[in-house]
Amino acid sequence: MTAQTLFEKVWNQHIVQPGGEGLPAVLYIDLHLVHEVTSPQAFTLLREKGLKVRRPDKTLATMDHSTPTTPRGIDGVIPVTDAQAAAQLEVMRKNAADFGIPLYDLGTRNQGIVHVIGPEQGLTQPGMTIVCGDSHTSTHGAFGALAFGIGTSEVAHVLATQCLLQYKPKTMAVRVDGRLHPGVTAKDIILAIIAKIGVGGGTGYVFEYMGEAIRALSMEGRMTICNMSIEGGARAGMVSPDETTFEWVAGRPYAPKGADWDRALARWRTLPTDDGAVFDNEVVLDADQLTPMITYGTNPGMGMPITATVPDPDQVGDVSAKMALDKALKYMDLQPGQPLLGKPVDVVFIGSCTNSRIGDLREAARLMRGRKVADGVRVMVVPGSQQVKAQAEAEGLDRIFKEAGAEWREAGCSMCIAMNGDQLAPGQYAISTSNRNFEGRQGKGGRTFLASPLTAAATAINGVITDPRQLVLEMA
């Protein structure tokens, strides 16, 4: 047998009908995650055509995007004050009920951001194909699954047939050698990769992250990295599963049990990329060289080491790249050559499917313990799921955040997407652990610096953009 990549193995195992001669392959989907924003029109299509959901048992719906994260009332209910959002949530409930799909409803114990709950429940497993009407479905690739975002038409395809029409993408090895220094995290790795290849650099590819630094990461760190594959243009990012993966999955509600577990484990161990397997392309990064990263512009590729200064459009050779940088700096109201360290921020957002898991909250809490948030800065800590929230509360992290002066919220996408009431005012600056700094992403006219939870927490304390390494060293 020729040596194969992880991607090729998973792809080949899911072929219902091979493509060729202009036809796409028909790919079987093991798990379809659904949320309220990108699914309503798909269910409408099913109704129009009189179709059923083929495999409700491989489908799971949650509510996360348009849901408020405001604390519960004394009745224990999360209030939905936006009529349009309330109607959209109601449509999700009706669709789930009519089509027999399990739903993690707002405020119930398993509800949360779609990419947080899949792994948390043990639904995300190595070797699976996973899709969702959401580009950050790439997150699940951290487990050695082939997971990618789809549009609403494709959501209808999967609901009706459990299959997708796909042309085989190319593969890119993304190798991160060496070791991270204290205070430098998975988020900094992925921001550095995207700064290097640009937001379109991975178009047409599936990434496989590999190398010493990736192996050393926790599952949460790997999820952070795979999550942002799409910001480099790749629909999917994967990591070959190893003991770290298996340990994380074991014992979760939907993980195989007993003899099933042994069989699953035997199968999963055959998945990692074979020695000598060939990739279509390769990028290499040295973790030893990395510092905390931050973005200065209006796409995730406009990132730099936190100690660097804002680049000068006049130094950019390519005309359209220069225009893009000019436009970005104007929107961000930043000057070429300006350092970002010391720049005041209005809001600190710790959350989103990139960085809202328990490990992320522990990191942030570690820096904020016994300290106070700087005056005049709004700090929001938004757990990725109700389970994460419950775990954090059991560990007392909520108290650390609240005593520091931060807001402790209900689970959801929150200020990552600003369609649920949590948003920046025009002109405000935020440092955010989310994944997109597009114009208006966190609120119309709002300005976003993307960074790690450590950088966000250090910035919360000082009120100005802060390199977290000093604080991390002091605590060691």
Next chain:
Amino acid sequence: MEPIRKFSGRLVPLPINDIDTDQIIPARYLKVTDKAGLGAACFTDWRYEADGTPKPDFIMNQPEYQGGTILIGGHNFGCGSSREHAPWALMGAGFKAVISTYFADIFRNNALKNGLLPIVVDEATHRQLISLAQEDPQTQVTVDLATQTLTLPDGRAVTFPIDAFSKECLLKGVDQLGFLLDLEAEIAHYERENPARVNTLG
């Protein structure tokens, strides 16, 4: 879906790189449960002031470009969010095709499923089309899906790539779901051979 064959249209140049789908249609407009009305919000934050008055500089607000049906974006058009609301909004705003040097994968897939043609041209042609459109807003090009050609005002025709399956569906005006529904036997066979790996209803 209406079949697409051959059409002519005027160009609307928006030569900005990496136009993301959040700009095409911001998230706050995604609280809808249908596709209606998204055209009015297409590029809304670039197009309108906070009070709703049109920004005169923005290309879609310039009188000479009214009625243009073919948008030319910069490189890597449609990156970011997978929202299919982006092609719905562009079509709602009257566009039938978008030209770029390359498209983000999910946007391209979404566009093809809705009959919004993503037309990839080489960099030289891209530059030429932008300057033609900027110099003369009346510049008209012709798109012929059957021959996969884009004909410039000087009569030069460039070919553009499109996968054979999507092309066939667009020429016939049929959606792609029908093709999958016809594979019932193959899908059932796959399911028998590959027992469930996951069961969310436990």
